Amino acid sequence: MNKFIVIGAGPAGAGAAIAASKLGEDVVVYEANNAPGVKPCGRGIPVIGELPIRVPRDSVYHEIHGAIMYVNGEFLFEMKGVLSGYIVDKTLFLESLIIESGAELVKNAKYIPSEGVVKANGMVINIPGSGVFAGGHPYYEGEKILAVQYRIKTSEFDDSDMLEIYFDTEILGYFYVFPAAPGYVDVGVGGFKGFRDLKRLLDAFIAKDDRFRDRDRVKLEGARIAVGGIKYGYIRGLVKVGEAAGFVLPLTGEGIRPSLLSGYEAARAIIEGRDPIKAMDSMDISRAIRIQRRILEYVKDLDPDSRAELLKSLPMEVHAEVSLGTLNVGRILSSLASKPRVAAKLLKFIVS
Numbered sequence: 316m317n318k319f320i321v322i323g324a325g326p327a328g329a330g331a332a333i334a335a336s337k338l339g340e341d342v343v344v345y346e347a348n349n350a351p352g353v354k355p356c357g358r359g360i361p362v363i364g365e366l367p368i369r370v371p372r373d374s375v376y377h378e379i380h381g382a383i384m385y386v387n388g389e390f391l392f393e394m395k396g397v398l399s400g401y402i403v404d405k406t407l408f409l410e411s412l413i414i415e416s417g418a419e420l421v422k423n424a425k426y427i428p429s430e431g432v433v434k435a436n437g438m439v440i441n442i443p444g445s446g447v448f449a450g451g452h453p454y455y456e457g458e459k460i461l462a463v464q465y466r467i468k469t470s471e472f473d474d475s476d477m478l479e480i481y482f483d484t485e486i487l488g489y490f491y492v493f494p495a496a497p498g499y500v501d502v503g504v505g506g507f508k509g510f511r512d513l514k515r516l517l518d519a520f521i522a523k524d525d526r527f528r529d530r531d532r533v534k535l536e537g538a539r540i541a542v543g544g545i546k547y548g549y550i551r552g553l554v555k556v557g558e559a560a561g562f563v564l565p566l567t568g569e570g571i572r573p574s575l576l577s578g579y580e581a582a583r584a585i586i587e588g589r590d591p592i593k594a595m596d597s598m599d600i601s602r603a604i605r606i607q608r609r610i611l612e613y614v615k616d617l618d619p620d621s622r623a624e625l626l627k628s629l630p631m632e633v634h635a636e637v638s639l640g641t642l643n644v645g646r647i648l649s650s651l652a653s654k655p656r657v658a659a660k661l662l663k664f665i666v667s
C-alpha cells in the first residue's frame with residue numbers, strides 16, 4: 316500500500332497525520348529536525364469548539380483562562396471568561412499527537428524540493444507526488460513579520476493562568492508575556508520592524524518591568540510569521556498546508572490552531588478524492604484569516620494614534636471575536652449597539 320506522505324512535523328503536519336490515520340491510511344511524517352516543535356513559538360493554543368484533536372494532558376504547562384490587554388502602556392481591560400486555552404510543551408504536544416495517531420515519525424529526514432526526495436540517515440527516499448507539504452514559514456510566499464522572544468528564568472508565573480498582551484501601535488504589533496515551562500516565562504514582541512529594532516524595544520520593555528529586569532535571560536530566539544493571508548500552492552504535487560500556505564491569523568500571529576486545521580482538512584480531502592484547496596478554503600478559519608488580513612491592511616494605513624483610538628473603541632467581547640477569529644456577526648452587533656459607526660466599519664470588513 317502506498318504511504319500517505321507528510322513533510323514537516325509541526326502543527327500542520329500533525330493535523331494531516333491525524334486525519335489520514337483516522338481514515339485508515341498508512342502515514343509517514345518526515346521531519347528535518349531531530350524533534351518536532353523546536354521552532355521559536357509562544358506555544359499558546361486557544362480552545363475553540365472546532366479543534367479536531369484532544370490536547371495531550373502531559374504536554375500542558377498551563378491552562379489559560381484569560382488575558383490582560385494594554386494599548387501603548389495604558390491598561391485596556393482584563394479579558395476573563397471569553398478566552399481559554401493552553402500553553403503546551405510543543406515538542407511533546409506534537410510528538411504525542413503524531414505517535415498516538417499511529418503515523419510513523421521519521422526525524423532528521425529532510426525533503427529536498429528540487430529533487431523530490433527525502434534524505435534521512437544516509438538514505439535517499441523517493442517521494443511520490445501525493446500528500447501534504449507542511450514545512451512552515453520558509454516556504455510561504457506572502458508578507459511576513461518577525462517575532463523575537465526571551466525565555467526568562469523566574470518562578471513568578473508558575474501558577475499563572477493569564478496571558479499579557481501589550482499592543483504597540485507604532486510597530487503595529489504587540490509585546491507578550493506567556494507563562495512557559497515551570498520556572499520560566501516567555502517575553503516577546505512581534506511587529507513590523509527588523510530584528511535590531513525589535514530586540515532593542517524588547518530590551519527596553521524588560522528593563523521597565525521589575526518582574527524581569529534582574530532575571531536570567533536563558534535564551535533569545537526569533538522567527539518569521541506569515542501575516543499576508545492564505546496563498547495556496549503545491550510543491551511537486553504535495554499540497555501546501557499550515558504556515559507554508561499562510562494559515563496564520565494576521566492580526567494576532569496565531570498559527571498553531573489554523574495550521575493544524577488546514578493540515579487536517581487537506582489530508583481528509585485528498586484521501587476522499589476531493590480538491591484539498593477547496594476544502595481548506597471553505598473552513599471557518601480561512602474566512603477568519605481573510606477578514607483579519609483585510610483589517611490589517613486597513614490598520615496599516617492609519618497613523619499610530621488612530622490605531623490606538625480604534626483599539627480602545629472596541630469592547631472586550633469584540634476584541635475576542637476578532638482576535639480569536641470567531642467573528643459572530645450577531646454577537647459583534649449586540650456588543651457594539653451603542654457604537655453604530657464602529658459596527659458599520661467592522662461589518663464592512665467581515666462581509667466584503
Ligand SMILES: Cc1cc2nc3c(=O)[nH]c(=O)nc-3n(C[C@H](O)[C@H](O)[C@H](O)COP(=O)(O)OP(=O)(O)OC[C@H]3O[C@@H](n4cnc5c(N)ncnc54)[C@H](O)[C@@H]3O)c2cc1C
Nearest residue numbers: 323325326327347356357358359426450451557558570571
Ligand atoms: C516567536 C513566535 C511566537 C509564536 N507564538 C505562537 C503562539 O503562542 N500560538 C500560536 O498559535 N502560534 C504562535 N506562533 C506561530 C506558530 O509557531 C506557527 O504559525 C505554527 O507553528 C505553524 O505550524 P506549521 O506546522 O505550519 O509550521 P512549523 O511549526 O514551522 O513546522 C514546520 C515543520 O516542518 C519542518 N520542515 C521544514 N522544512 C522541511 C523539509 N524540507 N523537510 C522536512 N521537514 C521540514 C520543520 O523543521 C518544522 O518542524 C508563533 C510564532 C513565532 C515566530
